[in-house]
Amino acid sequence: MQDVIIIGGSFAGLTAAMQLGRARRRVSVLDTGLNRNRYAEAAHNILGADGTPPGELLARARAQVAAYPTVALISARAVSVSGAPDRFIVTSATGEQLEGRRLILSYGIVDEMPAIPGFAECWGRTVIHCPFCHGYEVAGQSWGLLYSGPFSLHMPALYRNWTDDLTLILDGHAIPDDERQKLKARGVRIENARLVSIDHENGMLRRVTLDDGKSLAMGALYAHPRSHPAADLHSQLGLDMKQTPTGTMIAVNEMQATSRPGIFAAGDLATAMHSVTFANSMGSLAAMGALQSMMV
Ligand SMILES: Cc1cc2nc3c(=O)[nH]c(=O)nc-3n(C[C@H](O)[C@H](O)[C@H](O)COP(=O)(O)OP(=O)(O)OC[C@H]3O[C@@H](n4cnc5c(N)ncnc54)[C@H](O)[C@@H]3O)c2cc1C
Structure with a gap:
């Protein structure tokens, strides 16, 4: 019997594992x-590791976590989960069964690439979701913003920190006139047409083409595709969910506890604020929550 089974061993899951390992608890991480940022050459805005390739960062973290004798890192996909506090049962794709007193779900989310030629090839390099992660490197260049919903209209004010040269591509969506006027007053160019293709060289965006025939040169396109949890274990467990602007997340309290006792969730799966630092922080809170719940 493990104290905690962690499903998803990336930034959130490994942080939780380290904290629990240091508390000398028995932990298995599947x-x-x-990891979601595997498309990026370098991860940014991470104290002490700015500019490090994500794979390198995680390899280092795995080696550090694996040094704790009570932590087992298992390369396997969790496919089913059942049970209750003090006896959760997790089954992996290879049929192995693990039992644990508590669960931490940290299996992240999957971005759904739109069927726009060039989009997936540029994702994480010059088609970007977060300016804090990858804005500094393309600051001052011509940027595009692909409209994904009303929340997109808040982005231009933020993006002014990096560039004054911004085109909002509405992609066939209508926006209220007052919003349009506000954006224009900020100097944002607005294109109504749909985005049909992205021209690039090895992921380096050169131009985008719209369905009205226009072709716009730009150095970066900001986009927020829809996403979904990387597994369906939260559905199997019947956990409460919350809507985010681009998908769903597991609902948690301030200690990352879900709607069911003994089950905690952390990282992108449990917030709309997606970054390595947030994932680390939530992993740490989830570990603390799980530990406290066993200290009775
Ligand atoms: C292109 C891109 C670039 C980014 N760049 C940055 C950046 O520079 N700086 C920054 O702070 N943030 C960046 N982010 C955000 C960052 O990647 C996420 O916030 C972070 O990875 C979330 O960590 P996580 O542990 O919650 O999930 P993830 O890192 O996505 O890890 C989830 C893990 O769970 C595993 N998993 C999934 N299903 C199962 C299952 N059923 N069983 C077992 N394991 C499973 C996955 O394989 C994965 O290893 C970027 C995101 C993207 C999309």
Whole structure:
């Protein structure tokens, strides 16, 4: 019997594992090695590790976590989960069964690439979701913003920190006139047409083409595709969920506890604020929550 089974061993899961390992708890971490930022050459805005390739960062973290004798890192996909506090049962794709007193779900989310030629090829390099992560490197260049919903209209004010040269591509969506006027007053160019393709060289964006025939040169396109949790274990457990602007997340309290006792969630799966630092922080809170719940 493990004290805690962690499903998803990336930034959130490994942080939780380290904290629990240092508390000398028995922990198993199941992971399939598909961290969400694996498309980026370097991870940024991470204290002490700015500019490090994500794979290198995680390899270092795994080696550090694996040094704790009570922590087992298992390369496997969790496919089913059942049970209750003090006896959760997790089954992996290879049929192995693990039992644990508590669960931490940290299996992340998957971005759904739109069927726009060039989009997936540029994702994480010049088609970007977060200016804090990858804005500094393309600051001052011509940027595009692909409209994904009303929340997109808040982005231009933020992006002014990096560039004054911004085109909002509405992609066929209508926006209220007053919003349009506000954006224009900020100097944002607005294109109504749909984005049909992205021209690039090895992921380096050169131009985008719209369905009205226009072709716009730009150095970066900001986009917020829809996403979904990387597994369905939260559904199997019947956990409460919350909507985010681009998908769903597991609802948690301030200690990352879910709607069911003994089950905690951390990282991108449990917030709309997606970054390595947030994932680390939530992993640490989830570990603390799980530990406290066993200290009775
Ligand atoms: C292109 C891109 C670039 C980014 N760049 C940055 C950046 O520079 N700086 C920054 O702070 N943030 C960046 N982010 C955000 C960052 O990647 C996420 O916030 C962070 O990875 C979240 O960590 P996590 O541990 O919650 O999930 P993830 O890192 O996505 O890890 C989830 C893990 O769970 C595993 N898993 C999934 N299903 C199962 C299962 N059923 N069983 C076992 N394991 C499973 C996956 O394989 C994966 O290893 C970027 C995101 C993207 C998309």
